[in-house]
Every structure is written in C-alpha cells, then in structure tokens.
Amino acid sequence: MKMNGARILLESLKREGVDLVFGYPGGTVINLYDELMNVREIRHILPRHEQGGTHAADGYARATGKVGVAIATSGPGATNTITGIANAYMDSIPMVIVTGQVPTPLIGNDAFQEVDIIGITRPITKHSFLIRHAKDIPTIVRKAFYIARSGRPGPVLIDFPKDVQISQAEFKWPETIEIRGYKPNLEGHQKQVEKAVEMLLVARRPVMYVGGGVILANAATELTELARTLQFPVTTTLMGLGAFPESDPLALKMLGMHGAYAANMAMTHSDLILAVGARFDDRVTGKIATFAPHAKIIHIDVDPTSIRKNVRVDLPIVGDTKDVLVKMIDCLKGQTEKVAAQHSAMEAWHEDISGWKAKHPISYKQSTSVIKPQYVIQKLRELSEDDAIMATDVGQHQMWTAQFFEFNQPRTLLTSGGLGTMGFGLPAAMGAQAAYPKRQVICVCGDGGVQMNMQELATMVQHRLPVKIVVLNNNFLGMVRQWQELFFDKRYSQTCLELPMDFAKIAEAYGAKGLKADKPSEVEQVIKEGFAHDGPVIMEFKIAREEKVLPMVPAGASLNEMVLNA
C-alpha cells in the first residue's frame, strides 16, 4: 500500500515495537505530527524543551532496556537535542532521534531553520542517516534500531527532510537487514574464557570490578551468580550500581573518586581484577601509574576499543558480557573442588576487606539542628519501595545518593555518568515514570541543576507522571564549591546561589505539590507525605550548606590516597 513518508516512518516505528515517543513539533515535522494523529498505537509525550524530551527518552531507555525515541524539528529543535544525545552516547544508551530537516532541494542553502545536524552530532552518535527517498524509510529505521541496541548501544540519529515526509512510496518492511560494516562481536571466545577461569581460580586477592555494561547487557543475574560461586568481592562503578546487590556481604560498594575506602583499598591490593563491562574511566582509576599495581587484569567488554584504552590488560575477552559470564559459570561447574579450595585460600583476603570496611565505612556525622543530606537519602531508601527507580542530577547530591541509597536491582539508578550533565535527572525520571506509571520514581536534584530542566514539571502535570522530586538545597553549586574549598582556598567564585528560592511554590505554580523541611525532625514526615501524594511533588530540604562528599580521591591522586575527613 502506498503512503506518505511520514506515515511510513510511524509504521516502521510500530514494527520496532515503539509505543511511546517524546517529541516537540515544528515546521519541518508538521507533516509527521499530522500523521501521528492517525496512529493510535504510539503514545506521544510533549516535553517543554527538546533537551528535556531527549533526556526523557534516555531515562525511558535506561529504565526499560528498550530503545528510547525522541523527535525534534529542524534547526533549533535539533540543536536542543545535542546535550541529550551526547549524554546518551557517553553512557552507551540505546536511542533513536528523529529530526526534521528542510526540504532536500534546500539542503545546504542556509534555508530557514536549517542546520547540518548530522555533521554537528557526528562525534556523539553511534551512527546517523539522512533519508533521501520515502521507499528507504523502513530499512533505515530498522538499521537505526538495530545499531542503537546491539553491541555497545548508543544513540542513532535519523534526519528526515520535509519533502520526503510528503512524498509517496510503498510501505515494505524488510524481513532482514544486512550491514556489512557492522558485525558486533557478541560471542566470547571459549579458549579465552577457559584461560580466564584458570586465572580466577589461582587468585588470592581477587576483585570483580563491574560497570554499566553489565546492566546494559541485562547480565546482573549472571554476574551475581558468578560472584557468589567464587565468593569474590564486588565493586561497582557509578554506572554499575544495581548490577550487584549492595546488601550482599560481598559488596564493596562504589569505587573511585568518591568510592568506598574498602573498594579502593581492595583494588590497590588486589592480585587479580576481573573487569566486567567497565572502561577504567579516570574517575575510577585515579592516577594510572599507581592503579592496581599488583593485579593481573581480565577485561570483558563488548567494545574492543574499551580494552587497553586506559590500562594494560593481561587477558581481554571481547563479547557480550552476559554470554561471557554464562560461559564462565559453565566452565566452573566441573571444578567445584578447586573452587572450594580457593574459598579457604581467600580467607586472609576477606579478613583484610572486613578490616577496611570496619575502619572507614561510608558514614557521616548526624546533626539534630540541621538536615544532613546523607540522612535524607537514607530515609528515602528506608521509606521507598524496593523496586523504586532513582534518578539523580549531577553534583554532590548525586554522589550522596550513590553512597547512601542502597542499590540492589539493575536499572533502578538513572544517572549521568560519562557526561555529568546537570539538568538530566528531572526529565530522565519523567521518562522512566512514563514507562512505568505504577512504579515509584524518585529524582534527587540539587538546587542548581533542578533549574536546568524545571520546565518539565509542566509535562509531568499534563501527562500525570507522579515523579517524587527531592531537592537537596544547599544554596550552592555544591560540588564546585567543594573543589573550591579543598583546592582553591575557599574562593567561592560564582558558586553561591544566594537567592532565597521557594521550590515548593514553583511546584504549586505548575499545578504540582510542594513540600519543604528545614529541620531534621521534619524529614520523615515530608517524605511520607510526598510519597503518599498521587501526583508529581517537589520536596525541598534545606541542608547543611557546606557539607562535603567524602571520602574523596583528589583528581590525579592514587586510589589509596583518599581524603577521609577534611
């Protein structure tokens, strides 16, 4: 059957199982939006800014594991998605972004609202397509989704000129697609796996170092099984939180710049690091020269470029982390005696670790007069549901959430790791809530970043997305202020947000609920009331203004040179 290009695109999205998109109309997508009225199966959420829409699609993808879809018009609509695309790229989030483009004959003429969005986003997309003919749309959409979700996932952009949206073609969904230059290596090499298992079984001070790749590959169950079988301690990156239950005695919690003392000490003293879906980012390794000086490193990753990019690796295994972990578990099945022998040989190591955990647990000084942010996070954990989804913004509050909110399930933390994007949390939470209307979705923000995409409160109210927004208000761009305090002689250049804002009133103005607490004794009541409300809420907590995130490995220092209390 013949249809116009706009309809072909929407039909193609349906074939890919898309039932929800986040988008914003404009001149070059007006035809697409007109057709959308005829396609009931696709729910559309209208954010109040394209950046919000892109982060929402990202949050949706993180929470569900499905490909998030965002739509924007050409020119300013397209450029507004850039931060959202870069954010998804850095954290390997599967997303498809459809941008309108000026009619094909006008491309290159500096036409009204024309930008070369493919050129602008080339370094921050996994791939991109310009649609030239309506007949190509199904194949392009299918390729875009396949590229976005397979291998190391990432955002793919489709640029869709207005004239192609109008032109007619036959809708033919391709049974198969072939991309000759793209063949992600998913199967771990069996021989490498066997070699790795041999190394695992002779280690005496092993650590499993786990990143977001495990969550992206839906391999948390396998990872947990392997760790428990081997009785290996497990540390996770910020992106890996939730891949292994932090309530488990084997959990070392997060490592790196604001990681747990025990995790960083374990890495430093380890004789074998099993890295799974993690990329040895500088926030994790500290000074490279002194990173894990005694350890052999086994690195499992689906992306060969991640291997040996930052650190030497003794045994690389390229493959889907789930596939490799399953092979390792199978390989261990016949070796129960060796496994048992190793358990006893690791006793001294487990004692060392318990010692480090006891010596410097992640902790804070409670106060009766002023609200400590860490206390708020602990209360949030205590009062929230086990499967609650936690989104964060970027700053001190993000690190406190990572440290004090115990993450026990994959896909329950949505946070901007690679790009560190202020303004991400609120719209990401909105995207997750749109995916799971019944689940509890919480968003912890700072007073700075919450104002970067605050407009999405309107979207939450309009689409009945009952996100529980927590603002930890220190009247500072706290994380930067902390660096200024520690490394710039307390010269607080442009980090003081002195204006006495009333976040509760802003919530009310949007038609949401606003609550606030000034004293520790009010915290529990506010959280309970906020959680009980069935619409979006802002809960503002006036916190200790100069509280710091500790411990801390100063940038460029070694992992074992932690500032524990300053």
Add this chain to the structure above:
Amino acid sequence: MQHTISVVVENEFGVLARVSGLFSGRGFNIDSLSVAPTSDESLSRITIVTRGDDAILEQITKQLNKLVDVIKVLDFSEDNAIERELALIKVAAEDESRAEVLRIVDIFRAKIIDVTPKSYTIEATGSPIKINAILDLLRPLGLKELVRTGSVAIGRGAKGWKG
C-alpha cells in the same frame, strides 16, 4: 612510527567526514590521506598515513573498525605491502639549471609534463622515499610549487582484497 592504513568503506556521502573526524576528535595524526572508489562502485578505499606507538595504532584500528561504514581495515607495513605516491612538481629552470633538471628527471624516471622558458613541471611517481629524494635534489634549483597525492598502498602477493 609511521604507518599506512588502508580502509575499505561504503562509498557514501559523509563517510570521509566520519573517518577524518575520528582522527581529529581523538588527536590521532594524519600525515596524508587519499580516497577514491574501487572496482566495486559501492566501495571506496581510503589510504591514511599516520603516526604513533603500538598502543595508539591499536586504538586507531579498533576505532576505525567500530565505524558502521567501515568494512575492512588493513594495516600495512613495508614487508607486506607496496606503497606509491605521485607528485607534480613545478621547478625553476633557466640557463644552466635546465640541463640539471633534465638529468635529475632522467635518473628518477620522472616525466616533464609542462615546459616554459622559465620552468619545468615534472610528474614523479614512486615510493614516498623516492619522491622525497627527487625533491631534495630539485629544491636547491628553486621549487615553485609542489602537489603530492599522498600514499596509496596495496598488499603484496597474489591474494587481493576484492573491490
């Protein structure tokens, strides 16, 4: 160390930008780059001369392979490939130096492709080392203009990479 990498890519618009963008974005060096379609019209071949230690070269090859439009990456060395370059050289040639230029052209089996009373334009092909050598001899006589294609390379032996 200098390295010649041959990249077989989809012959589509934007592909060269992706490849060169990868080099500039990640701070990899490009000493020369040449690109043209192959006998299979859907494919292009890009030859890049780059520099770096083993770790950098490993990253370059892996990153190139990661691009969706890249079909094959061949890392050439002196023993497994033949490398050639073409140079068009405009050199001053008056009075006694006219004969000298002709002698040099003859020795290097180059060709004169344009003549004026004051200059010769020379076409030279060969390995980059040979091109550098002829240039070293011509330079003292007065180089007016130099255009080089950059290296192209092909693997040695009977086996070909189709396309």
